[in-house]
Amino acid sequence: MPDYLVRLVQMHESFRKAELQALADVAGIKIEFVRYDEDSPFCIIRLPSDSAAKTVISRGILSQGIYELWGQGSTYDELHASVKEISQPRWKKYEQTPFRFTLDGYRGTKSQAEQRTVIESFSYLNFQGPIRMRDADATFRVFEDYDTHALTPKYLYLGRFVASSGRDAKTTYDLKKRHYISTTSMDAELALLTANIALAAPGKLFYDPFMGTGGFPLACSHFGTIVCGSDIDGRSIRGTGGSARKGQTGKMDVNGNFKQYGLESRYLGAFISDLTNTPLRILQHSNMAGDGYLDGIVCDPPYGIREGLKVLGSREKLNVEERETHLNRFQESTYIPPKRPYSFTAILDDILAFAAATLVEEGRLSMWMPTANDEDIELAIPTHPCLEIVSVCVQPFNKWSRRLLTYRRLSGSQIPPGALDMVKKEYEKGVKADDLNDFRRKYFQGFKEFERLRQETDTPEKLDDTKGISGKWREKSTSG
């Protein structure tokens, strides 16, 4: 299989490899990573063909394009030698083709004159075709990889352009241009990325149990998936009569968002519900695989900070008289069901149990979860015997991080017998949000323990890019 160079973007680094792998998986294409480094936007992968490369990259969010690798080396002499060794048989094919030659430097630049010298040095390729800077049939690009502030590049590549990525979607779905959003709407780039990692694709059915204004379902439907969602707060689904945005009047709702992007056909609708009392069909015995009906679940559950984490029920157990009142009043149009704060670790486990009971085999759950950047107060990655973790991607902030956890629904035979006889877990008890949500409490205390630890150790850059991951996941992510 030929080698291809993927020009990645140098952000959300820990998501990039997971995305490429997912893009290959969703297309059923075999991918092999030859070289990948978190600190570099150049990744070399092995794929069967140009058309496979095009298929894989066309949905990519964290890449710019894919190139057929013609050579590489740490100096120009090495690069030329490598080009002559690897790609000589291909030169003839492009002898008369209209072409262009450009230079792409990462963390370094070259002046126009220097660029010209570099490009001229490839004259041995003997391309006779006309040079066209626009609409060329073949585009060749020299990539230079510099160290920070370095004067000379540390590594070089030559590639022939094959296809560009789907990164434009990030601009199309930009929250700034979306008609209807709320305070915790997920950034369009990350929502699209989540959809990619969850293997959203045409013909599939996806569900978001915490949809809010529908950012995730929208991102999934961009990739052809049929979507539905729910939220405990019906106001966010039904929307409002007006918008605070200049020049926008009329009703703004989730439906309107789908209309804005012309995706109504892929939106099944939404309902108001609470995950702990879901109206969706649940298998009574979740070890029976094959009865699921969802191809994917994507969500960003409320962390209890900007969006309260609540479920149906009352803080205190209702007495007879109070029950009577609810019974008498619940059919009135002004009746609002009581809600109570809920444990964050419990809701994560609830999501996993729900996913295990509703996903088809190989269906995916992708969910976001926050954590402090300090191992002592870090939240553990939840697990379920029917779900296997596929990837853990981390978006670090200053004192906390959030991770995108992706799970795969195992088939019945892959689940070890007896694994489902789980002991009932103990969750935080209490009636106040702070008692129930460790992360929330630490957040509002400003992660003081984290600060204290940092000052004690006095190594401000001790946290590397694996922050937010501990235990065996940390090992996995550093080695991989």
Added chain:
Amino acid sequence: MKLLTLNFLTCAIKSCKSTPASFPLHPRDAELEIVEADLNILFLKNILPRLMWDELRVIGSELGLPELPSTPPTREDLVEPSTTAIAAPTSDGTRDAGEEEEEEIPTQTAKDLHRVLLETCIKEGKLVCGNCGHEYKVLEGVANFLLPGHLV
């Protein structure tokens, strides 16, 4: 909400979920609306084995829709045979998205199914549990499954 969602919805009350009568929910006083949507054969094919056909027929007849056939259609029933004689059948549906395949022509069966599942929407009305009789209201096409205090 499109009718297909009813294929996945039961009563939200936990003690009801284990009884067969809680599925499907029965629409009552329903105001229907047809919202045109693009026909998606790939999706219909994938969703077909996940449909609870008998229950779907019940819902259809309660809403006064044209009667659905007594047995569910097969995947082959959804596409016109003449054009797809050479197209390889896909078992998982995930692979054929990017491949250059001849456009599949939907049969009347596919069109009818599409009409019922993906174009017929409940705009206003109620969904009633066949076991406990609890009514879930549908307002502006959004059903409310939040349970009152005494039922949680």
